[in-house]
Amino acid sequence: MSALLAHAAGAVWRRRGKAGALGCGLALTVALMAAILFLTDALRAEASRARAALPDVLVQRLLGGRPALLRPEDVKKLDGIDAVREVRARVWGYLFVPALQGNVTVIGAPSDLVPLTVAGGALDSGRDLAPAAHEMIAGTTLVKAMGLVVGDEMQLPSAATDAPSLRLVGTFSSVVDLYTADVIVMSDEDARAALGLGPDDATDVAVTLTNPAEARIVARTILERLPGARVIERDLLDRVYALAYGRRAGIVLAASIPALLALLILAWDRATGLGPEERREIAVLKAVGFATSDVLWVKLFEALLVGTTATVVGLLGAYLWVFVLGAPGLRPALVGFGVLYPEAPLTPEVDLTQLVAIVLGVLAPFIGLNIVPAWRAASMDPMDAMRS
Template sequence: MKRWLSLLAYATASLRRRAGKSLALASGLALAVTLVASILFLTDALHADADRARDAVPAIVVERIVAGRIATTRASDVEAIRNPAILSVKSIRPRAWGYLFVPALQGNVTVVGVPSDEPPLDQRAIAEGRDLKSGAHEMVMGSTLAHALGVVVGDDLQLPSLGLKAPALKLVGTFDSDVDLFAADVIACDEADARALLGLQENESTDVAVDLSNPEEARVVAQTIVDRLPGTRIVERDLLGRVYALAYGRRSGIVLAASIPALVALILLAWDRASGLGPEEKKEIAILKAVGFGTSDVLLVKLVESWIVASVGAAIGLFLAYSWVFWLGAVGLRPAIAGWSAIYPEQALTPMVDLAQLFAIGLAVVGPFVALSILPAWRAAILDPMEAMRG
């Protein structure tokens, strides 16, 4: 034990003697780890958030396509889906939602019509005020949007609509910041008000949501709907998972590609370790051997030095990446991976990474770094002391 502690003490002292080089190596490693780990953390968190929410969306969404673009669904289309009844279809909901360009924001807000039979929201979802009442010309909006528009609960707001036919809506509540990731840019109002704002006729809807009692039958139900309404576009819930994986995978890939220079720097650092020892270090090893250090002792000291540098670099890198993404909200990085919305959600992300994954990342950094230092350490350890001292 004493021998081990002595060797460890010697390795620590040796690193301190070459403090500049050790610090440069650890900092370079930390920087590369921060960059790569933060992209992985952010992508994982966004993907997981979108994926978890998939359970709440309808099993099938039916859209009408006209001239390659989405057109409003007609009442006759809804009737065609409804009759004759399709087995395992639980409900068919024509939905009224869409976008409204707000000049004050120079961006679009999402207007969602809430049907009158929709159950009221859990009060925890409302940060301030209450949920809307049907027929009272009320609205609930994302807190980020309310902040951007400069409105508070109790204010009346005349949103732009065709010929300003839509009534002014009273803000009765704001969504909690916990749902900001989904509702930052949303205005939820009565379905009739949404139709007035979006210019939808009574017999029109944006799309049709189909809920199933057995989601496994989504493909069969989708086929039946396409048979009845040829040319419609069916979005199945399962496909959304693939869309999210594609979107976030692609974005993180682009950002990772942009960070190749940093990764090259990491490889250069590793190469520096592999390329051998300087004359000073060789001399030091020769003296060690002359005073009684064995080959295995020298090898061990060099490995411990590498382990300490890699371990400190990886620890600082992972800590910086984690705090950047989850404590500081990935300032600067988030728009590159997440998107460029005009009204940006401010909700903190939920980390998906666990201890096993963190250890895997840590070992992926430390392992190769230490492995690369074995060969030069071995070369140094088998040096003839007299030859090394002569230079």
């Protein structure tokens, strides 16, 4: 068997141009498919880690089927529900920044809560907010994009004429980069002024439970007290993130159809039959005493050498592309941010089942498309094959 393997390696080297072309096509296709799957799994895992900072139950008011501001009387209706530990009205929203040509997320921090608890991060430089000082802290990615340094003062674009200018007093970072990409944290009062909200308006209500397992029961009670409201459980948000990334991955995979078509063209070229040189080589092997099974073993080893090498190179390329280089060109399409998107290195989250599926999905057809023509040629009379 080792002699057959050595002969197969020599045959691949003699036809290294053709083998290289096939191998490059396979490697590029594997790299693209694997990179999309690697990135999708990594983003799902990051979203799953982010769920720890989400409230057990989120309550929004709907008006005409769209989210609307909550009034103080709406929030009071949620008091006294069994299994509810805390009800906190939140102030947050989006502001369009012309310099970035994109939105930033403005989050209000209540005076009785540490601002970084709201942001889900840790102070990177500077200090926390001081009460009633018209200050802000921002994520490191946003600060870098806007060219700010601690101590700078900035007037956020706002429809409210009384919105004060804010001084940047600190930056924060997080293991979950979704929290730092486009976030600005300020006091509730400054956030309301920047977003043009009334003094008692709230964007939504975060409900913390004593027992998260009772979220569904609490959600039904909230709907009874606030008919028409939207109640979102944390587990539901987790599923929404998973579905969103899966849908985007499907769109990107669909956009990669040209690469898959290139692989099919290469496979079709192999399926149409062996070239005259390969048929004569098989005829010579049969003439010197090789059995049909020996010829098939040689062709199997050739296909395995090319296909396995291409698959390994493709998988390594995908890993480097996603987890070392940060998936340039691919990450924005799956993350879903228009301008500012997370840039921190992704934590590898590789599903072995998907790896096996990719390997089998590439190697099995490739080997089959090599073996079938070889079997047909090996079944011919050596003299007829030499004359063909």
